[in-house]
Amino acid sequence: MPSNWITSIWVQPGQPNTIYLTYASFSVNVLGVIKQSHNIYVTNDGGQTWTNIGVGLPPGPVNSLITNPSYPNVLYAATLTGIYISADGGQSWLASSQGPANTEVTQISWFDISNPNAPVMLAATYGRGAWLGSPILNPTPTLTSLSPTQFAQGASATAITLNGNGFVSNSSVTMDGAPIADTYRSATQLQVTVPAATLAVAGTHTLIVSNPIPGGGASAGADFTVAFPQPTVNSLSPATAVMGSAGFTLTLNGSGFEPISMVEWNGIALTTTYVSGSALTASVPGTDLTSVGNATVSVVTPAPGGGSASASFAVDYPAPVLGAISPTSAQVGASSATITATGSNFVPASTIDWSGTPLTTSYVSATQLNATV
Helix, strand or coil, X not given: CCCCCEEEEEECCCCCCCEEEEECCCCEEECCEEECCCCEEEECCCCCCCEECCCCCCCCCEEEEEECCCCCCCEEEEECCEEEEECCCCCCCEECCCCCECCCEEEEEEEECCCCCCCEEEEEECCCCEEEECCCCECCCEEEEEECCEEECCCCCEEEEEXXXXXXXXXXXXXXXXXXXXXXXXXXXXXXEECHHHHCCCEEEEEEEEECCCECEECCXXXXXXXXXXXXXXXXXXXXXXXXXXXXXXXXXXXXCCCCCEEEECCEECEEEEEECCEEEEEEXXXXXXXXXXXXXXXXXXXXXXEEEEEEEEEECCCCEEEEEECCCCCCCCCCCEEEEEEECCCCCCCCEECCEECCEEEEECCEEEEEC
């Protein structure tokens, strides 16, 4: 403990074991080394042990000290150059933006604490009268918006601006409950940089702004989204199949595919396998190949972001195979003749052509057609 005289004693209200002593000590230069003055000590065990908490104050005596009636860790110290405030129990100090400045403050005390959120301090100075007023309290911040609010998955580290009001120079920001470094721009803007690791995975993240005591508090959260990319489909392999054929594995080539992406056939999900960001495979069952037409094959990636992309897949008639016709001849001048064609892969839409001209054809089965000449 210093050997200088004690200038004030402050017993924390409601905590009689917490006592602050202030001293009239100065920094001194010993052989070119500045010895920091030890001008505030605190005990939390009724005087058994003492800790110096005056480091960070200007050199010279501390004439008086009091604590905030609502926030015991907020300290006010009267020094040779004005009032200093600590919001962390003396670990760090800042000059007060209110009250006497650049003049010696000889004593501080509470004049009125009937409103705990705005206690009134009385500060006496050396030769410049007294000051009566409420020390500044940090506002509760309000977070109104983020810019931008959506990032593409896989983007590099990117700055995001937090807009609102009530921000202070020592406001802090958390992302999903964990601290993230922020830059103070103004009372209405802060900025943080979202790391690439966060942007590597799609999802939603919440930012919250907090102001320290005295006063202070936390804002409501604001969300930003890391979005899946929009998929594109460049080609299908194969791009066609024959009606009635067996099921097969379809390969889709493109970009923006995700493990969560699904392949759909005319809006019905198929069993999908993720190969890479540029390839998917899907199992097409034979039941989807029972009729001729163009099927819409889509890749669908859900939110956040995502979307869908489509390509057309053709289901074609099989090529008919003609095995024989009967009869193979007719007499000149006959009024008509019925021709029977036998083979395979006949369909109801198949026709028998006579010298390139379709005849009226009856579909009998996949192996037989009849037509009248």
